[in-house]
Amino acid sequence: MARKTKTSSDRPTLVDVAREAGVSAITVSRTIRSPGIVSDKARRKVEEAIRRLGYTPDPAASALASRSTSTIGLLVPSLTNNVFSDVLRGVYEGVQGTRYFVQIGNYRYSALEEEGLIRNFLSQRPAGLIVSSMDQTPTGRRLLETAPCPVVQIMEIAEGAVDMSVGFDQLAAVRAGAQHLQECGYRRPGFLSARMDPRAQRRLAAFREFAEGAGMLDDRRIITTPQPSSVGMGGHLLEQLLSQAPDTDAVMCNNDDLAVGALMEALRRHIAVPGQLGICSYNDIEMARHMVPALTAVATPRREIGSRAIAMLLAEIDNPGSVTERRVDLGFEMMIRESTSRR
Amino acid sequence: MARKTKTSSDRPTLVDVAREAGVSAITVSRTIRSPGIVSDKARRKVEEAIRRLGYTPDPAASALASRSTSTIGLLVPSLTNNVFSDVLRGVYEGVQGTRYFVQIGNYRYSALEEEGLIRNFLSQRPAGLIVSSMDQTPTGRRLLETAPCPVVQIMEIAEGAVDMSVGFDQLAAVRAGAQHLQECGYRRPGFLSARMDPRAQRRLAAFREFAEGAGMLDDRRIITTPQPSSVGMGGHLLEQLLSQAPDTDAVMCNNDDLAVGALMEALRRHIAVPGQLGICSYNDIEMARHMVPALTAVATPRREIGSRAIAMLLAEIDNPGSVTERRVDLGFEMMIRESTSRR
DNA sequence: TTGAAAGCGCTAACAC
DNA sequence: GTGTTAGCGCTTTCAA
Numbered sequence: 001m002a003r004k005t006k007t008s009s010d011r012p013t014l015v016d017v018a019r020e021a022g023v024s025a026i027t028v029s030r031t032i033r034s035p036g037i038v039s040d041k042a043r044r045k046v047e048e049a050i051r052r053l054g055y056t057p058d059p060a061a062s063a064l065a066s067r068s069t070s071t072i073g074l075l076v077p078s079l080t081n082n083v084f085s086d087v088l089r090g091v092y093e094g095v096q097g098t099r100y101f102v103q104i105g106n107y108r109y110s111a112l113e114e115e116g117l118i119r120n121f122l123s124q125r126p127a128g129l130i131v132s133s134m135d136q137t138p139t140g141r142r143l144l145e146t147a148p149c150p151v152v153q154i155m156e157i158a159e160g161a162v163d164m165s166v167g168f169d170q171l172a173a174v175r176a177g178a179q180h181l182q183e184c185g186y187r188r189p190g191f192l193s194a195r196m197d198p199r200a201q202r203r204l205a206a207f208r209e210f211a212e213g214a215g216m217l218d219d220r221r222i223i224t225t226p227q228p229s230s231v232g233m234g235g236h237l238l239e240q241l242l243s244q245a246p247d248t249d250a251v252m253c254n255n256d257d258l259a260v261g262a263l264m265e266a267l268r269r270h271i272a273v274p275g276q277l278g279i280c281s282y283n284d285i286e287m288a289r290h291m292v293p294a295l296t297a298v299a300t301p302r303r304e305i306g307s308r309a310i311a312m313l314l315a316e317i318d319n320p321g322s323v324t325e326r327r328v329d330l331g332f333e334m335m336i337r338e339s340t341s342r343r
Numbered sequence: 344m345a346r347k348t349k350t351s352s353d354r355p356t357l358v359d360v361a362r363e364a365g366v367s368a369i370t371v372s373r374t375i376r377s378p379g380i381v382s383d384k385a386r387r388k389v390e391e392a393i394r395r396l397g398y399t400p401d402p403a404a405s406a407l408a409s410r411s412t413s414t415i416g417l418l419v420p421s422l423t424n425n426v427f428s429d430v431l432r433g434v435y436e437g438v439q440g441t442r443y444f445v446q447i448g449n450y451r452y453s454a455l456e457e458e459g460l461i462r463n464f465l466s467q468r469p470a471g472l473i474v475s476s477m478d479q480t481p482t483g484r485r486l487l488e489t490a491p492c493p494v495v496q497i498m499e500i501a502e503g504a505v506d507m508s509v510g511f512d513q514l515a516a517v518r519a520g521a522q523h524l525q526e527c528g529y530r531r532p533g534f535l536s537a538r539m540d541p542r543a544q545r546r547l548a549a550f551r552e553f554a555e556g557a558g559m560l561d562d563r564r565i566i567t568t569p570q571p572s573s574v575g576m577g578g579h580l581l582e583q584l585l586s587q588a589p590d591t592d593a594v595m596c597n598n599d600d601l602a603v604g605a606l607m608e609a610l611r612r613h614i615a616v617p618g619q620l621g622i623c624s625y626n627d628i629e630m631a632r633h634m635v636p637a638l639t640a641v642a643t644p645r646r647e648i649g650s651r652a653i654a655m656l657l658a659e660i661d662n663p664g665s666v667t668e669r670r671v672d673l674g675f676e677m678m679i680r681e682s683t684s685r686r
Numbered sequence: 687t688t689g690a691a692a693g694c695g696c697t698a699a700c701a702c
Numbered sequence: 703g704t705g706t707t708a709g710c711g712c713t714t715t716c717a718a
Binding site (some may be wrong): 023024025026027030037038039042061063065066067294 | 703704705706709710711712
C-alpha cells in the first residue's frame, strides 16, 4: 500500500516543510524545538516555509518519537469546590504561554478513582503531575513514587511527600481559627464540617485537640455530615448544632460555604452575630468578606498553591534536579472581621 | 542503532502481549478495540496476556496510527465563574466511564485567545470540541466549520450555529426576569452587569428593549463595568446606581455574584429588600436561595447544558450523523422567592 | 476470523 | 551546524 502521493486533505508534515525550505527534516524539527542551535539562515528559511504551508506539528507523532508529551496532569477531588477552582486558576495562569497544557482529572473524593486516574495519566506519559492530596491508596502512592516524571503534591505540608510539595499547615490554620475565637472571649465553640474527606477529618481532629487543651471541648458541638458542603448545608448544620447545644456561642466552619450558610441561618433566627454567636470561616473566598457582618476567616493561599506548584513542576521538567526547595510552605493568614468582633 | 532487545524498564507493547498470547499484534489490537470480532479463544488468551504483563496501550502510538485521539476539547471563557464550573461538572459526569477524556482551554473572554486555542486543540486531532460561545473570530469560526470532528456550541440558542448547539434563550431569560419585576409592581428597575462580554451585552440589550417597551427605561439605571464580576463588585455597582438614581426601586442583576453583593450592600444601607428594593438574580447558583431574604432568580440549566453537550458529542463521534436534534433548547425557569415579593 | 506488511509524523543517535 | 538512518507502538490495508 504505497501511498507516495499525499492526499490534498492531509495536513503538511515536517517533511513537507523540509522540502519547501530546502533542508532536512531534522533541521525543521530543531528549528521548532531549539531555534538556538540552528543557523540563522536555515532558521529563516524554515520559519518562512512553516508560515507558507501553515504547518502545525503533530503532538502524537512527537510524543511517540520522544516518549513524552506536553501534558501536565492535575488531579482534583472536586470541580465544584471553590477551593479547587482557585487552585486551578493559579495553575492555568502558570502554564499560559508555555508549551505545556493541563489536563484535569476529577476523582470525586475517592482514593480508588484517584488511583485509576493516576494510572490513566501515567499511560499518557505526562510531562508532570500535580495531585491534591497525601491520601493515595498504597498502590496509588507507589505509582507516584515510581512515576517517570516530576510530581507535586499540593494543599498540605506534611512529612513523607512523594516528591515535591506545596501547601500550608492545615492543622495550624484550624488551630489559629479556634484560638482566635477563644481570644475573642467565646468559651463554647462548635465545629461545622461537611464532606469529611481525610483532610476534613484531620482538621476536625486539630480543632478537638485545641479545644480540649483550652478546656472548651464538648462533643455535642461537633456537627459533621458526609454529604457535600454547600451554603444550605451550613444552615442545616447550625440548626442541628443549636438544637443539640443551644448555649453554643461560636462556630468554627470548615469552609466558606458552611460559614455563609450558618450566618444566614443565624440571621433567619435573629441570633446576633457576633454578639450571641461568633463565626469563623475557613479558606476565605471572595464572598466571605462581603457578607454582613463580614466573615472572619482563616485565609488559605489557594491560587498561590496552584501557581507555585506549576512553577516548580515546569522548572523540574526543564531541568531535573534544579528545584532545591522541594517542600514549600505558603502559610495562611487570619482575616479578622466583624463576625467575631464582640464589641 | 539496533535495539532489538528491550530494556527491562520499558513498558510492555502490543507485540509483547501478542508474543505472550501466541497471536499476532493486530489480533491484540482488535481484542482491545472491538472484542466482538475476535474469536472467543483468541480473546481469552489475549486478555490473560494483557493481565499478566500489565499492559496499557500507548495513546500516542494509537493517535499517530489512527489519526485521531480520545481527547475532547472544552473551551470556556473563565474558570472562576460559577456558571462554567457547573457546566464543567455536567461535562465530566458525562465522560465518566467512557474512553474519552476532557481537556479544558480557558480563553479568558478573549476571542483571539479562543482562536488560538481552537487551532491548538485541532492540532491534537480531538475526537470532538465543545465551545462556550457563538462569538468566535471569523477565522475561529472557519476553523470550527471545517473541523474534522463534531463540534457543540453551548450556552446560547441562536441561528447559525457551526454544527450542534445546546443552550437556552438568554434574551428571553432576561426578559422574564424584568417582566417579573414589573409584575411585582416595581416601576423604576435598574440593571447591574460586570465583565461585559458579548453575551452580557446582548442581555443588557434585551433588558433595555423590554424596559423601553414597558415605559420603564432610564439609562441612569444601567450600571456596567468591564471588570470581572464578583460579590464585592455587586455592592459597588448598587452603590453607584443609587447615587445616580436614588429612586430606583428594583435591580435586575446579570448574575448571582452581583445579586448577592447588591443584597449585602442594601443590608448595609438598611434598605429594605424587597420592600424598598426588589432584586432579581440570574443563573441561580445554590447560594442564591439561601440568602436572607432568599433571592428571586432566573435559573439557567448549566449542568444540564454540560451533560447534554457531551452526550450529543459522544453520540455523534460514535455514529456520525446519528444525532438528529442538533439544536437543543433546555429552557430556563423563574425562581420566585422573597427578594421580589412585596407584601 | 486472522495475519503480514507498510506506514502514521516525528525524534534519538550517530556521523559528517 | 546539518544530515542520515532507524525506529517509537500502534492501526490500516490487503490478502488469506
